[in-house]
Amino acid sequence: MSYYQLVPGVYVEELPEKEGKITVSIGPQHPGSGHFRLIITIDGDVVVDADPDPGYVHRGEEKMCETRDYIQNIPHLERPVVLDSAGIQFPYILAAEEILDIKDKVPEKAKYLRILLAEFNRVISHFYFLAIQAIFLGHSTVLEWSMADREVLMDLAAMLTGARVTFAYFVPGGVRSDVPSGFVDQTLKAVGYLRSRMKEYWRMLVDNPFMKMRMEGVGVLKAKDAIELGAVGPNLRASGVEYDIRKVDPYSLYDTVEFHVPTYKEGDTMSRIKIRLDEINESLGIIEQVVRKLDGMRGPVRHLVKGAALRAKPGEAYARTEAARGMMSFYIISDGGRTPYRVKVDTPSFRNMKLIPVLLKDVRVADVPIVFWSIDYWPVEADR
Amino acid sequence: MKASEFLSGFLKVVESGLRHLVRKRMTLRYPEFLVVPAPDELFGFKPGEARDTNGLRGRHLLDLDRCTGCRLCEITCNGISGAITMVKVEGQFPRNKRGIFPSIDYGRCVFCGLCVDACIFDALFMTDREELAEYDRAALLYGPEEISKPPKELPVKIRAKRAELILDERRGAHHVQRKN
Amino acid sequence: MSRGRIEGFIKGILDGLEAVYSEVKPARLKVTVKPEDMAEAARRLLSSGFDHLHSVVATDFPRDHRIEVSYIVGSVEGKLADEVVFLTTSVPRDSPELDTLSGIWPAAGLHEREQWEMLGVVFRGNDDLRPLFLEDWRDIPPLRKDYVLKRWVDEERERHGLKVERA
Numbered sequence A: 001m002s003y004y005q006l007v008p009g010v011y012v013e014e015l016p017e018k019e020g021k022i023t024v025s026i027g028p029q030h031p032g033s034g035h036f037r038l039i040i041t042i043d044g045d046v047v048v049d050a051d052p053d054p055g056y057v058h059r060g061e062e063k064m065c066e067t068r069d070y071i072q073n074i075p076h077l078e079r080p081v082v083l084d085s086a087g088i089q090f091p092y093i094l095a096a097e098e099i100l101d102i103k104d105k106v107p108e109k110a111k112y113l114r115i116l117l118a119e120f121n122r123v124i125s126h127f128y129f130l131a132i133q134a135i136f137l138g139h140s141t142v143l144e145w146s147m148a149d150r151e152v153l154m155d156l157a158a159m160l161t162g163a164r165v166t167f168a169y170f171v172p173g174g175v176r177s178d179v180p181s182g183f184v185d186q187t188l189k190a191v192g193y194l195r196s197r198m199k200e201y202w203r204m205l206v207d208n209p210f211m212k213m214r215m216e217g218v219g220v221l222k223a224k225d226a227i228e229l230g231a232v233g234p235n236l237r238a239s240g241v242e243y244d245i246r247k248v249d250p251y252s253l254y255d256t257v258e259f260h261v262p263t264y265k266e267g268d269t270m271s272r273i274k275i276r277l278d279e280i281n282e283s284l285g286i287i288e289q290v291v292r293k294l295d296g297m298r299g300p301v302r303h304l305v306k307g308a309a310l311r312a313k314p315g316e317a318y319a320r321t322e323a324a325r326g327m328m329s330f331y332i333i334s335d336g337g338r339t340p341y342r343v344k345v346d347t348p349s350f351r352n353m354k355l356i357p358v359l360l361k362d363v364r365v366a367d368v369p370i371v372f373w374s375i376d377y378w379p380v381e382a383d384r
Numbered sequence B: 001m002k003a004s005e006f007l008s009g010f011l012k013v014v015e016s017g018l019r020h021l022v023r024k025r026m027t028l029r030y031p032e033f034l035v036v037p038a039p040d041e042l043f044g045f046k047p048g049e050a051r052d053t054n055g056l057r058g059r060h061l062l063d064l065d066r067c068t069g070c071r072l073c074e075i076t077c078n079g080i081s082g083a084i085t086m087v088k089v090e091g092q093f094p095r096n097k098r099g100i101f102p103s104i105d106y107g108r109c110v111f112c113g114l115c116v117d118a119c120i121f122d123a124l125f126m127t128d129r130e131e132l133a134e135y136d137r138a139a140l141l142y143g144p145e146e147i148s149k150p151p152k153e154l155p156v157k158i159r160a161k162r163a164e165l166i167l168d169e170r171r172g173a174h175h176v177q178r179k180n
Numbered sequence C: 001m002s003r004g005r006i007e008g009f010i011k012g013i014l015d016g017l018e019a020v021y022s023e024v025k026p027a028r029l030k031v032t033v034k035p036e037d038m039a040e041a042a043r044r045l046l047s048s049g050f051d052h053l054h055s056v057v058a059t060d061f062p063r064d065h066r067i068e069v070s071y072i073v074g075s076v077e078g079k080l081a082d083e084v085v086f087l088t089t090s091v092p093r094d095s096p097e098l099d100t101l102s103g104i105w106p107a108a109g110l111h112e113r114e115q116w117e118m119l120g121v122v123f124r125g126n127d128d129l130r131p132l133f134l135e136d137w138r139d140i141p142p143l144r145k146d147y148v149l150k151r152w153v154d155e156e157r158e159r160h161g162l163k164v165e166r167a
Helices: A060-067 A071-075 A081-101 A108-136 A140-161 A183-206 A209-215 A223-228 A270-292 A348-352 A355-359 A365-372 A377-381 B003-022 B073-076 B115-117 B144-148 C005-014 C037-047 C108-119 C149-159
Strands: A003-007 A010-013 A021-027 A035-043 A045-054 A315-323 A327-333 A344-348 B034-035 B061-063 B084-088 B102-103 B124-125 B160-166 B174-177 C019-024 C029-034 C050-061 C066-074 C083-093 C095-097 C122-124
Touching: A021 A270, A035 A365, A045 A355, A045 A365, A060 A071, A060 A344, A071 A081, A081 A108, A081 A315, A081 A327, A081 A365, A108 A140, A108 A183, A108 A270, A108 A315, A108 A365, A140 A183, A140 B160, A183 A209, A183 A270, A183 B003, A183 C122, A223 C122, A270 A365, A315 C019, A315 C083, A327 A348, A327 C066, A344 C050, A348 B144, A355 A365, B034 B144, B034 B174, B061 B102, B061 B144, B073 B084, B073 B115, B102 B144, B115 B124, C005 C019, C005 C029, C029 C037, C037 C066, C037 C083, C037 C095, C050 C108, C066 C149, C083 C095, C108 C122
Parallel strands: B034 B160, C029 C083, C095 C122
Antiparallel strands: A003 A010, A021 A035, A035 A045, A315 A327, A327 A344, B061 B124, B084 B102, B160 B174, C019 C029, C050 C066, C066 C083
């Protein structure tokens, strides 16, 4: 690849020219979520090839993990997706508990509180998805609604954890703080409020004839392709594959709450929106059940681990959970030291990156933003 | 798509939008108002119950009489953001013979509150003060004397009145001023 | 499926291949095979239902002069959906080369590209081994154990004219 100067000091590589086709570099810019570049080849108005170019927000989380102990790793590991900070933190905590051998000592209340915060985060994250998808569609009403409705749950999360976004709430051994007074009532009210709002979202985004024209049949992902390419989360389920870690391999206490896993067969952009609306509804149901269980529950929320107990025995642990964007997993190898020997962070967005070239093929340039965003690709999460 | 289907869908969207004209406004006049969702408690660690109290994680508050200068907060923070360094304070402290106390660089702090968890002497807390903007990076470095005093009231012009979120299914979520 | 049953199941699939079985907590099965048996083992795992590649992990063990490469696979089908199997092999550290499995699990291509960049494991037959996250990287692969993070931090600080605080 050769480079030429665009403006003094700024080098841009020369993009290969294919016969009669133009190669366009989109970005590196901030498409609603983090810096990312997309190189597309277009023939007239139609995309024939797309090549994602990540790495603008690479932090080296895996290397950072090797120099910090199991508690110090908590704050930086929730930064890849601050919207879903509890969701992506969850498997790290589970794997760390396995390797520190304290899995059996986690109190029941802490397990429920973890489910609660993870579901809060799922709703918060899906609302953000709807907001950006709406603004990419030119639908600024839903942008404002969902940004406002997120606040309800973020305020409740702040009440519980002390922070609005980066909670640092889960620790090996439990969670950090107990349910504050009045929290249960407020949460039940919030669930009622958000339930009443979901009908309006459905009306605005799904039953809206203009949205149907824009999104139905655009960017279709077939079930076979989705499995082969390793798609996870709502994108996989929107193509008709019922694969939700919460259901198939229950962790924490997900087997004691009732919910169903929504799936759609179409696999188009519209179904990826519908599935997230459905998932918000399911999550609200889980929040309601968990909060009712927490009401009046007594007991500790944390088994305190400190000093020598933070030194893991040699061994390996693996944990996977369902974060908002899909399956999130951590693989920790310990050599008996204070810090992990190797931590592999596997994020749903990195897995879903494979979908971008497939989905954008034969899509019109005007539809690139909505198809791109419909898989909820989060560059910071993919880069880690 | 049939014309009737198109029309009914379109009218429903317009109706939904129009209904929001009579809803309460959800946004809040910041900084005159400030939402303080947590109960009026300081964020601190209770070793006996192995839990943190429910408070907002904002600027720290240090109890100079209880701090022993054990450096546990500094050691914890070194692997997180490196915001805490121990500095010497002139004066006599019976529990802290060397007279070293944490100073916090808010240009680096990520407000995770794990330093509060690390403090086994009940000396470090966090207040709900989040507004720490300064014109100069050096001004964000708070010494032990500064973080040992409770945060000053904001200037009268922008003094935050505390607001509370009201969730109402029919009229929408909105904020009202808190009574106490 | 319990640990014992999945071990029996996998042993049945990999019959005839030389394999060592170990455990990854909690009760996940790790199968270590020889590098030349990887493709055959992968093909058998795929045909028996492990159709979803979760990840590819390479780990540097300088003391044993080897790099361990694991393919983490799961299944989206009903019976095996709660299972995760690690298909592992070791390659020598000074010439880490392995045949790609992206022909068997197409999702592996991107994961192999990342491990190639981060640990320098060359996956023969993967034509997509281009830099992914790092730009103009000329140093040794960063996730190797002999790459010192602290040195990089100090160098960067110096480059930006910041004082190196550590002694």
